[in-house]
Amino acid sequence: MNPKLYLPIAATLEKVVEETHNIKTFFLTPSSPLAFLAGQFVELTVPGVGEAPFTPSSSPAISDRLEITIMRAGTVTERLHALAPGARIGIRGPLGQPYPLDLFQGKEILIAGGGVGLAPLRALLFALFEDIGKYKKIIVRYGARSPEDIVYRQAVEKAWNKADALDVMTTVDKGNAFWTGHTGVVTSILDKNKLKINPAAAVAVVCGPPIMMKFTTLKLLEIGFDPDAIYLSMEKNMSCGVGKCGHCRLGPYYACKEGPVFTYRQIMDLPKIWE
Amino acid sequence: MPKWLPKDNLIKFINQVSAHAALFAQQSFYGHYHLVPVKEWQVDKHTFGAYRPFEPLKSVFFPPRESLGSLFQPNSDKDQPDRIVFGVKNCDLQSLRVHDYVFLHSDPIDPEYSRLREKTMLFTFDCTDCLEICFCTAVGEQPFPKSGFDINFSPLPDGFILESGSVRGETILTKCAPLLEEATASQMAERDAQRQNLSQRIARQATEKGLKPGLDFQKAVRNTQESALWKKYAADCVECGACNMACCTCHCFLLVDGLSAAGNNDRVKQWDSCLYRNFARVAGGANPRPLRAERLYNRFDKKFNFFKDKLGTYACDGCGRCIEACTGKIDIRDVLAEALHES
Numbered sequence: 349m350n351p352k353l354y355l356p357i358a359a360t361l362e363k364v365v366e367e368t369h370n371i372k373t374f375f376l377t378p379s380s381p382l383a384f385l386a387g388q389f390v391e392l393t394v395p396g397v398g399e400a401p402f403t404p405s406s407s408p409a410i411s412d413r414l415e416i417t418i419m420r421a422g423t424v425t426e427r428l429h430a431l432a433p434g435a436r437i438g439i440r441g442p443l444g445q446p447y448p449l450d451l452f453q454g455k456e457i458l459i460a461g462g463g464v465g466l467a468p469l470r471a472l473l474f475a476l477f478e479d480i481g482k483y484k485k486i487i488v489r490y491g492a493r494s495p496e497d498i499v500y501r502q503a504v505e506k507a508w509n510k511a512d513a514l515d516v517m518t519t520v521d522k523g524n525a526f527w528t529g530h531t532g533v534v535t536s537i538l539d540k541n542k543l544k545i546n547p548a549a550a551v552a553v554v555c556g557p558p559i560m561m562k563f564t565t566l567k568l569l570e571i572g573f574d575p576d577a578i579y580l581s582m583e584k585n586m587s588c589g590v591g592k593c594g595h596c597r598l599g600p601y602y603a604c605k606e607g608p609v610f611t612y613r614q615i616m617d618l619p620k621i622w623e
Numbered sequence: 624m625p626k627w628l629p630k631d632n633l634i635k636f637i638n639q640v641s642a643h644a645a646l647f648a649q650q651s652f653y654g655h656y657h658l659v660p661v662k663e664w665q666v667d668k669h670t671f672g673a674y675r676p677f678e679p680l681k682s683v684f685f686p687p688r689e690s691l692g693s694l695f696q697p698n699s700d701k702d703q704p705d706r707i708v709f710g711v712k713n714c715d716l717q718s719l720r721v722h723d724y725v726f727l728h729s730d731p732i733d734p735e736y737s738r739l740r741e742k743t744m745l746f747t748f749d750c751t752d753c754l755e756i757c758f759c760t761a762v763g764e765q766p767f768p769k770s771g772f773d774i775n776f777s778p779l780p781d782g783f784i785l786e787s788g789s790v791r792g793e794t795i796l797t798k799c800a801p802l803l804e805e806a807t808a809s810q811m812a813e814r815d816a817q818r819q820n821l822s823q824r825i826a827r828q829a830t831e832k833g834l835k836p837g838l839d840f841q842k843a844v845r846n847t848q849e850s851a852l853w854k855k856y857a858a859d860c861v862e863c864g865a866c867n868m869a870c871c872t873c874h875c876f877l878l879v880d881g882l883s884a885a886g887n888n889d890r891v892k893q894w895d896s897c898l899y900r901n902f903a904r905v906a907g908g909a910n911p912r913p914l915r916a917e918r919l920y921n922r923f924d925k926k927f928n929f930f931k932d933k934l935g936t937y938a939c940d941g942c943g944r945c946i947e948a949c950t951g952k953i954d955i956r957d958v959l960a961e962a963l964h965e966s
């Protein structure tokens with residue numbers, strides 16, 4: 349039994365990288381190593397302010413330094429964004445279930461991200477890279493609102509595309525004078541002919557705002573994905589993160605415990621899942 | 624074997640068992656029994672209550688506001704004294720199935736609940752009277768415990784029939800043997816008749832409200848999600864959260880951070896209410912249940928559908944506290960009866 353189930357350990361904020369006007373990546377050193385698997389999340393505490401759930405975006409292979417990419421969205425995230433390197437915050441976890449990588453083996457993997465939703469998918473990519481030979485192909489489709497809203501700009505555009513087995517494409521809802529890439533919402537780059545994917549031998553992993561997840565899921569079903577092969581990160585209100593407080597209930601599940609990743613099959617019959 | 628505690632030995636019994644334990648008992652004031660801590664048993668003040676008290680039993684294991692400690696401080700090993708709650712009624716006892724499921728039997732174990740639960744003995748009592756709002760018979764219960772207690776007391780005019788329901792309880796009965804006799808067959812028969820009378824009375828009053836024993840509330844709730852009935856009842860809801868706070872089975876809470884009196888950053892586990900607008904709201908303002916009707920439905924869905932699947936029982940034991948507490952005078956019996964009627 350963990351006597352400090354609801355209390356965080358300390359972590360030092362080492363570095364902050366500004367990704368976009370409202371997204372920053374926080375580099376943290378926990379006071380003792382915190383090993384997580386891709387898809388699991390942590391709760392970060394701003395002392396005296398409160399806690400909120402986030403998914404590490406760094407490699408799960410590294411447990412003594414974590415990167416977490418956070419969008420400014422309200423009370424806790426506002427205070428996180430105001431912190432400077434050296435600050436002490438709290439971290440609690442890992443929480444929730446990881447992506448079932450064993451089920452992904454031998455398959456083509458389509459990763460679809462929207463906005464800050466690329467963060468957990470980045471950790472997944474790192475995990476896949478560790479064992480890249482086990483997967484047939486990795487396709488990343490990322491949508492951001494505008495070129496200024498693209499996270500991990502460096503990584504997305506350069507490093508990721510260099511890996512042989514990787515096919516990365518980014519789209520923006522609205523371009524600017526310098527944007528030469530694709531323009532349109534993320535579903536517009538999920539066209540069956542252009543994707544070169546065999547849905548029967550593939551899995552799709554989706555993370556982004558609810559509206560993006562909804563339309564991406566519909567598109568994936570349309571191009572032939574089975575509801576069992578679509579993995580969705582469900583954002584629910586969370587407090588305890590360990591299946592006790594009741595906040596994150598999604599039908600018969602607690603998203604913090606049985607999730608946050610669900611197959612579409614698990615939740616497709618529940619009412620109002622996209623809200 | 625059931626024992627008999629003559630009335631004259633009661634105080635000796637209480638003094639003996641409470642020598643090394645902190646006590647809770649019932650006290651009658653403002654027209655209710657209240658669950659109170661007892662420093663020293665006072666005959667004119669402390670009782671076992673004839674029916675359940677105003678405060679739900681959960682507050683003994685899962686306090687309304689509980690400090691979990693300061694951030695980044697070493698654990699202060701709390702020395703938890705043994706405790707005994709006198710006069711627990713069956714509805715409250717049954718409510719612990721929900722809390723045990725959530726806090727003890729689902730991984731990970733909640734350390735605070737576990738510590739308090741382990742160190743607390745439950746001395747239950749048959750109800751000898753009921754409130755007009757009691758309806759335990761409609762949810763498959765009865766006004767006396769069958770299991771889950773340490774010692775159960777069945778009051779008769781001249782004394783009490785005592786039965787142990789745990790090893791701890793049995794040990795106490797053995798230690799107190801000089802105060803006890805064997806219960807006789809006629810005492811047992813008198814007790815059974817008393818139990819049956821009250822059960823029938825409650826079944827009658829619940830049936831008058833449309834809730835006869837054996838109804839399928841899970842089906843009723845499942846089949847009425849789209850019904851206008853939730854909107855109708857929710858029109859009277861003022862989102863005070865009293866139904867959740869009063870309820871002996873509601874287990875939801877919120878972790879809250881703030882400064883303690885000593886100036887530390889403390890974390891507190893605090894009861895929360897699913898009727899509050901922001902209960903399920905996420906950053907950016909999206910809300911899966913923006914309407915009060917949806918939140919009222921959610922409360923019933925959790926109690927009569929979710930828990931029925933998880934636990935095999937409803938997360939409602941018919942204590943009637945939410946009826947008593949509701950600012951909007953929403954009566955759970957009416958809501959259930961209407962859902963049954965529509966399903």
Ligand SMILES: Cc1cc2nc3c(=O)[nH]c(=O)nc-3n(C[C@H](O)[C@H](O)[C@H](O)COP(=O)(O)OP(=O)(O)OC[C@H]3O[C@@H](n4cnc5c(N)ncnc54)[C@H](O)[C@@H]3O)c2cc1C
Nearest residue numbers: 400401402403418419421422423424425584608901904906
């Ligand atoms: C599993 C998971 C992983 C996530 N990963 C990431 C990630 O990697 N990066 C990222 O940027 N985001 C992530 N999020 C989203 C992130 O958790 C939210 O953006 C964050 O919780 C916002 O907190 P806030 O205090 O800044 O926002 P706020 O909107 O101020 O607060 C959000 C919380 O406070 C409650 N609240 C707000 N106002 C009120 C009020 N008036 N009364 C009562 N309650 C109120 C809300 O219900 C909610 O619980 C993730 C979410 C989940 C569930």
Ligand code: SF4
Nearest residue numbers: 870939940942943945
């Ligand atoms: S829902 Fe109402 S009647 Fe049922 S256990 Fe809770 S307070 Fe008692």
Ligand code: SF4
Nearest residue numbers: 860861863864866949
């Ligand atoms: S007690 Fe009544 S008014 Fe208050 S939140 Fe519950 S249903 Fe609404």
Ligand code: FES
Nearest residue numbers: 587589593594604
């Ligand atoms: S966050 Fe508390 S139950 Fe899921």
